[in-house]
Amino acid sequence: MNLLRVENLKVDYLTPDGVLQAVDNVSFEIKQGEILGLVGESGSGKSTAAMAAMRILGPPALIAGGRVIFKERDVLKMTAEELRRWHWQDVSIVMQSALNALNPVLVIQEHFVDTINAHCPEQSNGEVLERAAKLLKMVDIDPRYLKSYPHELSGGMRQRIVIALALALYPQLLIMDEPTTALDVVVEREIIKRVLQLQKEMGFAILFITHDLSLLLEFATQLGVLYAGRLVEIGPVEVFRRGGVHPYTQGLFQAVPQLHGAREAFKSIPGSPPSMKNPPPGCRFHPRCPLAEERCSKEQPELKQIAQEHQLACHVRSRD
């Protein structure tokens, strides 16, 4: 069953120079207990899409169109109070800047108390603290740190605490927006391993956003590739393990050094991501695409089903 369905989501940023379409017609679905990964370069709109789906974007961002359905509830039509209740009870987020996500003048415990009280005011203080201690243990942090201030903890610890905080109300969907980008590789691995264990135990779904494609291949069940605000390819992770079909996806793979197999030349995608203020016509990837044809610069390719659950937006590849 679908937990979250995002349909033709459009997000605009209102800038002094005009409207910037950060997310253009993005659709995806997350089933219960599934892990959907969204990959893309900086500025591809992946974080914006996730935050828009959760409706936590403030001005100058504006949801310009589309629908977000969470278990048959229309998220974009929720009132402020409904939204407030929906947040954290059903969906929670670990933000990109999780290191700065904690209020520097409150001890860790207060963050848990505030969060749990906002949703379950009937819980006694003792119960809340007990739950907070349990949550910290879940992410391998000694509960005595409940009394610490954020600045007294290391980056990895703060990140774990933010994850524990995100799980405080046992949500069904956890959005992780580049949760480990600021951490070193060893800590990153440990944290992801722990999150995956918890995911198996508790059965929540994850929307994992990153620019690290190889990381996603290890644990995602579905994968979506964003380029300049549009989804270019989305499908089961197996498709991507085989290297993907869209020329951009393939380009991303060539930019990752291979540890196994024959040594190949390390190729980066030529050119740079387009300006979102003035995106190229047609397929937005065509100026950098090795396969581009005349049609690509004129007609915008739509996402088309090319196999079971596998969708692609490419004129050339969907014809082959």
Next chain:
Amino acid sequence: MNRSVEYLLRRLGFYSLAAMVAITLNFMIPRMMPGDPAQIMFARFKGEMSPAVITAMRETFGLTNDPMWQQYLTYLKHLFSGDLGISISNFPKPVISIIATGLTWSIFLAGSALIISFILGTSLGALAAWRRGGILDSIMPPLLALLGAFPYFWMAMLVLFVFGFGLGWFPLWHAYPDGTSPGFNSPFILGALYHAALPAATMVIASLGGWMLAMRNTMIGILGSDYITYARARGLTSRRVLIRYAARNALLPNITGFGMALGFVLGGALLTEIIFSYPGQGYLLIQAVRAQDYPLMQGLFLTITLAVLGANWFVDIVTLLLDPRTRR
């Protein structure tokens, strides 16, 4: 927490050193100036004073022919026993009792004006930032900046002229009505409040804009920070985010400003007290200067210096309590 205590004690040590320097300067400066209080008194009595009286007076003012260090020790001894000498203009009242009265009125007037202005200004600033671009945010800052831009003495005189003299709604001078005696009785307390209303109002009007703008600007910075977005995303109520996450953090830099202002309160609001003839520290100071009342001036300078130092220490304590990042 031990480290915090250690930090506070270290600050206290520093402030004590600064206070000692101030006390020493306070001793030296008048002795380096030409003339002395006794000569002023002599001049005031137009020579109708015998040399013996002058010598006696000099001794009363602590000006003896003893060596400097001995005078200094005597000065310190007197100072720590609360003896700041005798006022010339209010002869033979001791300076300490004059300052005690002035200080009381100054704390009452400037202190309440500061507290009202600070609370009102920071609340308005927080709300303006919270509803950025709203009515409050569009009207209040320019209006208050305009009011704050008028020269204070001009505004105060205008207010006094219109509401005190023209309309007669408020008294023109003094801190309490004639015929009441200071103490815990309602005619005196009500009268004192009535007398303080107009000068306090001018002080609030003049300073409100500063507090509001400072709070608004820090708050806008804080509202853009990640922990605010994250607090909202966690489903916290707006009220809680506003008070516990945004306003509380934005208040921290303003506490420093408040502490500094508090120090100056004890020095009296000079212009206000002059314009409204309000018997506080500032009014005393101007009187002392006019009458060349050195002992009183010295006493006032000393209390002002000590008050500023004390206020700084107070800010250190409050900041330490409110901002855990300053504790190490």
